[in-house]
Amino acid sequence: MITIIDYDSGNIGSIVNMIKSIGFESTVVRDSKGLDGASAIILPGVGSFDTAIEKLNKSEMFSSIINKVTINKIPILGICLGMQLLTKGSEEGDGLKGLGLVDAHCFKFNTKGLKVPHMGWNEVHVKKNSIYFDTTIQERFYFAHSYAVTCKNKADILTTTTHGHNFTSSFLHGNVLGVQFHPEKSHSFGKKFFESFLKDIDA
Amino acid sequence: MLRVRVIPVLLLDQGGLVKTIGFKNKIYIGDVVNAIKIFNDKEVDEIVVLDISASKSKSEPNYQIIKDIASECFMPLSYGGGINSLSQMSKIFSIGVEKIVLNQSLLNNRSFISKAIDLYGSQSIVASVDIKTNFFGKYKVYDYIKKKAVYLPVEKYIQHIENIGVGEILVNNVSLDGTRLGPDMQIIKKIDQETTLPIVYCGGVGSFQHIVKMVKAGIRSIGVGSYFILYGRHKAVLINYLTSEKINVLNAIKVNS
Numbered sequence: 200m201i202t203i204i205d206y207d208s209g210n211i212g213s214i215v216n217m218i219k220s221i222g223f224e225s226t227v228v229r230d231s232k233g234l235d236g237a238s239a240i241i242l243p244g245v246g247s248f249d250t251a252i253e254k255l256n257k258s259e260m261f262s263s264i265i266n267k268v269t270i271n272k273i274p275i276l277g278i279c280l281g282m283q284l285l286t287k288g289s290e291e292g293d294g295l296k297g298l299g300l301v302d303a304h305c306f307k308f309n310t311k312g313l314k315v316p317h318m319g320w321n322e323v324h325v326k327k328n329s330i331y332f333d334t335t336i337q338e339r340f341y342f343a344h345s346y347a348v349t350c351k352n353k354a355d356i357l358t359t360t361t362h363g364h365n366f367t368s369s370f371l372h373g374n375v376l377g378v379q380f381h382p383e384k385s386h387s388f389g390k391k392f393f394e395s396f397l398k399d400i401d402a
Numbered sequence: 403m404l405r406v407r408v409i410p411v412l413l414l415d416q417g418g419l420v421k422t423i424g425f426k427n428k429i430y431i432g433d434v435v436n437a438i439k440i441f442n443d444k445e446v447d448e449i450v451v452l453d454i455s456a457s458k459s460k461s462e463p464n465y466q467i468i469k470d471i472a473s474e475c476f477m478p479l480s481y482g483g484g485i486n487s488l489s490q491m492s493k494i495f496s497i498g499v500e501k502i503v504l505n506q507s508l509l510n511n512r513s514f515i516s517k518a519i520d521l522y523g524s525q526s527i528v529a530s531v532d533i534k535t536n537f538f539g540k541y542k543v544y545d546y547i548k549k550k551a552v553y554l555p556v557e558k559y560i561q562h563i564e565n566i567g568v569g570e571i572l573v574n575n576v577s578l579d580g581t582r583l584g585p586d587m588q589i590i591k592k593i594d595q596e597t598t599l600p601i602v603y604c605g606g607v608g609s610f611q612h613i614v615k616m617v618k619a620g621i622r623s624i625g626v627g628s629y630f631i632l633y634g635r636h637k638a639v640l641i642n643y644l645t646s647e648k649i650n651v652l653n654a655i656k657v658n659s
Contacts, residue, residue: 205496207521212498216473245495246523280523316525316569318600319623320405320447339405341448341478343500343525343569362404384478384500386445 201225201400202237204264206244206254210383214243214278217383221394231263237273238401240264244280248305248346249292251284261298268300274374275300276396279344282370282377291346301372302351313363316345323358323368323380330395331369331376332358338388340368340380347379406617406652407447408644411572411604411625412437414453414483417467421628422454423580425532425546431631434467437641438474441630444643448478450503450572450602450625452530456484457506457547463490465497472498480528480572488514488521495522503572505530508563509545509552515566524569528602531559533589534576541589544576556589560596571597572625575605580628582608585616594621610648620657 201218205211205227218225225241228234242264244251255261267273277285286297289305297305308315320339325332332338347366350356360368360379369378376396382389412434413420419434431437434451441449451471456463463484472479481494482503491502491514502522507515508529519527533556534544542551543559554562560571573593575586585606594601604625607613616624633640644652 207492210495210498210500212469212472212496213475213479213500216498217476220476245526246521250520312598314404314598314600314622316600317404318525318570319407321403322405343478345523345525345569381478381500384476386442386476389476 200236201239201241201397202234203227203241203243204234204260205229206251206258206260210245211243213381214241214383217389217393218397221390221397223397229258231259234260234263234267237267239397240267240273240275242275242277242281242284244278244284246280247292248280248283248289248297249295251280252295252297255284265298265300268375272374274396274400275376277375277377278383279379279381282379283346283348285375285377286348289346300375301355301370301377303348303355303367303370304351305346305348307346309363316343317347317362318343321360321362321380323360325358326356327354327371329357329371330398331371331392333391340378340382340385340388342368342380344379348377404622405447406649407602407623408613408649408652409448409450409602409623409625410441410446410630410643411450411452411627412631413627414451414464414467415455417464419631420454421580421631425576425579427580429632429637431639435470435474437631438471440641441643442474442476446477446643448480449475450480450482452503453481453483454546460484463494465493468494468499469497482528482530486511486514488518491518491522495526501526501528501570503528503530504568505532506547508566512566515568519567524567527568528570528572529563529566529568530572530574531556531563532574532576546576556593557596560593564597564599568599570600570602572602572604574625575603578606581606582628584608584612587615587619590616590621591619610644613644613652614655617652617655618657
């Protein structure tokens with residue numbers, strides 16, 4: 200089952216809608232037990248890094264997610280803040296540890312002369328070929344964030360995007376996929392992305 | 403580079419889609435979900451839906467309509483109207499709305515806003531600021547419920563709401579609403595200098611050239627009402643959007659700074 204984690208962190212509905220529109224079913228879970236039948240995990244998220252980590256800890260999701268991804272090798276997709284939660288930590292808040300499923304950190308946009316949050320449609324530049332991005336056209340996606348990811352290991356970077364400077368707009372490390380943009384809100388580009396992610400999933 | 407955003411701004415009144423002139427003279431347009439479907443098929447950048455009757459009648463947001471709208475939106479959706487508590491916000495976000503637009507609660511009841519920003523992030527909270535010229539042609543912040551200017555100068559109010567921690571500001575120029583007379587570039591530039599927050603400017607757009615003019619001045623987010631829903635001198639209803647050629651023109655514009 201495609202399993203979406205709900206920790207009171209925003210727009211679950213649009214992800215459910217998008218998955219439904221491409222012909223898949225999903226389930227929304229609120230506790231670690233709910234992860235048992237997961238064939239793919241989607242970790243959405245808006246809001247602040249520390250608040251989200253605290254909530255995942257409280258519901259015991261934090262360790263369950265790590266187990267599912269590292270031991271059971273369940274594919275996980277982190278979206279926006281969800282992507283940032285997959286990293287080791289963020290400049291935002293008091294330095295709570297992230298899930299640490301990929302060797303990366305989150306930093307705040309250098310605001311000088313720059314509109315922050317980075318909000319709107321932007322292009323992705325493919326750094327590594329994958330099934331997720333089409334290199335024959337210029338794909339664009341919707342972003343809304345004030346912090347961004349840098350990957351330590353360049354080989355994990357799928358795409359970068361420019362806002363003042365380059366940042367990692369998507370990474371893939373084994374079964375751990377993270378996207379800074381909102382594919383569920385990116386029209387046909389987002390639909391194609393979800394289709395690629397869900398293609399081989401046992402729904 | 404971040405692309406120019408051209409955003410249809412739709413008004414809801416008692417569940418129906420309407421358009422106003424100067425925040426008055428409502429014209430009934432039709433079924434909002436149908437309009438949203440058309441905008442979605444045209445792959446618009448983003449959409450804003452404002453319920454102008456919810457706060458006035460002190461009623462709860464119309465969750466069923468918001469849900470119907472959200473399920474047709476595969477682009478970012480902002481909703482505003484009648485929101486004054488965290489529980490309402492939680493409900494609306496879980497339906498599938500990305501951003502909540504606050505207007506009256508910024509003027510009258512701010513107590514829950516900083517908690518909301520902590521929970522949902524500043525990028526989820528949009529401050530709506532209505533501005534209107536007074537008798538002397540000077541812009542003031544306008545309260546659309548009390549139907550009068552509030553005391554603050556516009557620039558001060560913008561700084562003030564930036565400090566609250568919202569992620570975006572939607573500026574609606576009441577004096578130009580529905581007129582298609584073109585944007586007032588002077589006030590737009592002035593407000594833009596006040597803040598590093600993204601700002602969506604709405605009010606006065608009546609042609610593609612108006613949008614071009616704004617982009618040339620460095621404005622990256624533009625709200626459009628009348629021009630995308632009414633057509634011609636007799637104001638026939640026609641839901642339309644920029645062609646991809648025109649969007650490419652906007653994104654190729656070099657900004658004179």
